[in-house]
Amino acid sequence: MFESAEIGHAVDKKTYKREEPLLREALLAAQYALLRQARTAVVVLVNGTPGAGKGETVNLFNEWMDPRHIRTEAFGAAGSDGRPDMWRFWQVLPPKGHIGILFGSWYVDPLTDAVTGLDTRDRFAHRLERIRQFERMLVAEGVVLVKLWFHLSKKAAKARFKRLESDPKTAWRVTTSEWDHLKHHDAWVLASEEALRRTGTGEAPWRVIEGADPAYRALTAGQLLLDALNTSLRAPPPVAPAAHPAAPPSPVLDEGSLLATQDYRRHIGRKRYDDQLEVLQGRLNGLSRRLAEQHRSLVLVFEGMDAAGKGSTIRRITQALDARHYRVVPVAAPNENERAQPYLWRFWRYIPHHGHVTVFDRSWYGRVLVERVEGYCSEADWMRAYGEINAFEEQLVEAGAVVVKFWLAITPEEQLRRFDERKNTAHKQYKITEDDWRNRAKWPLYAQAVGNMIDRSSTQVAPWHLVASDDKLWSRVEVLRTLCERLEAALG
């Protein structure tokens, strides 16, 4: 895979002087077209052997183009603040129209752990497959991935380090880490090749560049970026990702569903409610204090039809928590910044670190509920979302989060009663809008979407809890009790 990056590719000075200004001009023009079109984001991954010119190339890209619309980020080994490994990369994804240069990127940790023997071969393969899925999702969301791998043969790397060391002006570029790397060159090449092999796909292929000659390296990297920009500018609007899309889920034959099997008559009296609430809130408070010491965090998801009682239930939970340790994220339609990113981006931002709690009042499940029902995304988009969401939650759990998801289930009759109450109560009128009535008219479509959602995303990793909520008091107690039980099971 690296053979043809070891044959001594080179470009003479004259050629470089002739080509560089042309390339630069073309890159700048393409960058501005990208910005105007604002349809795709471009993510450039800069990886490869030490000494192969990665840093120099990143500098050149910033010189050649308008750096105000380029975001360059360098990544070393991950620290551990309790967020999933991918969290820091999500934070720096460029919005549509912009270019992000990731120096290091999500390949560094898996490669390091493979070379040092920290990961088994199967573990390494598994992490690479996860990257593959992540990149596939990015591409499906309109991100153009340019994966550059700068390569030097062992001999060329050694020669370069010696040359740099011999000149006082450049000696600082060579540290013990470079020489260390050289000692394990063969192991790195072996692992790198496996990474490139497993993650080089049709939609996001790797481009290997021989790093020995600066002129060849610079022009080649620039040309590859230009090709990617131009291809993305020409690309047709998003199309179905599969040659033969699967049939969407069909309605259940006997109309039986988990929602229909809930017992909506459950209720509790005010007195017992007050007593139990107090006990449960105390229990929850104690549990929440143990999150930090056990390096765990809590992600709470509340979903339900309009007027199901999400807000008031969440308040009963947060009353039991230390205000410094939780955050409630209300989720409405995405704003302009959020629409310029993959749909999961706005949720990744609020992933708690260890000891903290994030409560999502509606969530990423909007993709397979409102966006599906209202046609805000394509059928292919929401059909692939189940798998993407499961992979997302799996990452949260692996990083130590307890993920607890509630569907507050009410009957259409109870919803109508609450709507009418809101309409007729002055201080509640702000809570009811035309949208609520429109959504209500689509109840059967939403109910089907909820059924599919639970079938596809209620997992051992992150199960759904359906709570019959026609009686608000009973529902709140049930939610608190379930939450305490889940935390007790997780915290041991």
Place this chain on the structure above:
Amino acid sequence: MFESAEIGHAVDKKTYKREEPLLREALLAAQYALLRQARTAVVVLVNGTPGAGKGETVNLFNEWMDPRHIRTEAFGAAGSDGRPDMWRFWQVLPPKGHIGILFGSWYVDPLTDAVTGLDTRDRFAHRLERIRQFERMLVAEGVVLVKLWFHLSKKAAKARFKRLESDPKTAWRVTTSEWDHLKHHDAWVLASEEALRRTGTGEAPWRVIEGADPAYRALTAGQLLLDALNTSLRAPPPVAPAAHPAAPPSPVLDEGSLLATQDYRRHIGRKRYDDQLEVLQGRLNGLSRRLAEQHRSLVLVFEGMDAAGKGSTIRRITQALDARHYRVVPVAAPNENERAQPYLWRFWRYIPHHGHVTVFDRSWYGRVLVERVEGYCSEADWMRAYGEINAFEEQLVEAGAVVVKFWLAITPEEQLRRFDERKNTAHKQYKITEDDWRNRAKWPLYAQAVGNMIDRSSTQVAPWHLVASDDKLWSRVEVLRTLCERLEAALG
């Protein structure tokens, strides 16, 4: 994931009597439309808990539709004849227009190995990811995958086994294996859920069916198959698999390439050639006899421009082999049967078992050479092929094959000399056609395709060997020597 398949879905007799003939008629009509259109193949995977009605459903499908165009295959645990695990599934893929029902399928072994603890969690995840890629490739090649999972709760399974046992007419259906399975029900559910979670994609989702009520189960399975058939009949012609396809590889800037760096002046005299050939053929014969005892096989790939000497080199190899143990597969344009299958299908057929040798005279690399250059497949098709081919070869190697790939490299001048010789020699004229001259005119396009092919598919698992072949004698000796060295390295 299985929650809503444990709520007691059922359909009454009256409904069944009304719906069954309608469904049956619609299925038959769809089956014939599929056959007429002959654009997609349908593969139905039937998996799930024992006792959940898998066998009954398969029988019904065959009753409802025309069984002449359905191929039903049942799979137990894999034997080991030295071919990759997936080999037996490739053998039974239905051609376009037909339906294949796989009872068991590629999920059984990974699930069994996970539940029995033979595989680690990472190994299980890795195998599931491989299945995911395999299924993705099938879909991209025009196969419609219908993945049915029949589920019974532990309680329902127990009840069903007891009921079957109590009736002498059905007692045979329950063996110790069913009761054994029940003992480990929870472990099976856990592993199954992970399998469904990791392999349920937008283009090939799982459909979970509660298996307790025969009428509900039958109608639901039939309806799901009908939906899939109808969706595939309506589907638009294949489109690019990615929202934003990557830019194809661009020409190399300094025109440097591995092909250009070969030393084409290498040659050897007839006398030395004769001596070395004899020695090498003896060495190869000895090595080939050790394949069987070491449970290894040999896959040889020969590629090269027209008149590069593939045929005559292959003959020098087969002269050294026992005729009972090798097969030469000449690869030309695919025939009608082969065009009705994914492009790798015709090569899977000839994968050798342990102790055997298959020599491919041209190969699956046609996908990224002639099919790319001549436009026989789309850009998206050949761009995804590199990854698919690497995954294919990885499977061969893991099953014990030594994969040795040769590119016989000649210069355009030498090709012209050989073409002229063929033209002017009566007994060689059959070897030269108009096609050869047409291909020659596209030399630079082929050279670029060869460069990309080697960059993307020369791996530690299955490296390419470039052999300068302007001198046929030198080339043959070099091929034989390389082959012997690879075999010695592999056989220890």
